[in-house]
Amino acid sequence: MEPQIDEMDRRILSVLQRAGRISNADLAERVHLSASACHRRVQRLEKEGFLREYVALLNARQMGFPTMAFVEISLAGQADELLEAFEREVALVPEVLECHLMAGTADYILKVVARDTDDFARVHRQKLARLPGVQGMQSSFALRTVFKTTALPV
Template sequence: MTPLDDIDRRILRELQRTGRISNAELGDAVGLSASACHRRIARLEAQGVIRGYAALLDRTHLSRRTTVFVEITLSGQAVEILDAFEAAVARIPDVLECHLMAGTADYLLKVVVEDAEAFAALHRRHLARLPGVAQMQSSFSLRRVRDTTELPV
């Protein structure tokens, strides 16, 4: 992989802020021609630095106002238990993130739902049925203080 230089970093910062920017506008913003920007973006994509592009949706317009963090402790650490849990949790669309943790919990889930009632239904239908779960603790977010997808580059 080619190391990232200052121009690559400026391109990445700009693309994170404005993903639909044209190569001409991006070139103006970082001091390159549109074709030079296009070549650099193609290289960053080929190297996997840029994984893809997505639209960032406003959760409130989609009735997903409530964020719940769920700490899961499994009954054991055998590979079969971890694999079964991870495969099952990957099939729950309301789970935006699932992290294998070091610390008091084995996994931390980030779940988005309409409200507490919707979370209770999700808990009954899906979370309570996840394989290998010994303990589960849920914490409701009161307010998003910082919410970004931009990585520091």
């Protein structure tokens, strides 16, 4: 099902997801709209949930978290209660940036940041291994980030 947005909305969204702090006046100029029309569209896009939130994306390396790992988690079962308990608890681990329920060999894949491999070992042992229902884990370390974006194709 295609979202109910037009080409102008797409242009606005494209600019905002790359420059979330842009002023309304500058946004209106970039998409060739009046400031008031642009503001109304942005408000509607927010209200309808196309714009979820505005955030600052921090540099993990500058913040002292240069190590990134992807952790495949296998649970002991698939009962709704177990999945819900796991999801509730994993959301409380600050080093976990993303958690995805998977179809395939793993039940979940986590994106985890750490200060170094010793720090990752601590997170793995003290936090991830203690999550509800964890039966097995397989970790892979990112050697280098080749490409990264938060921008969706609009």
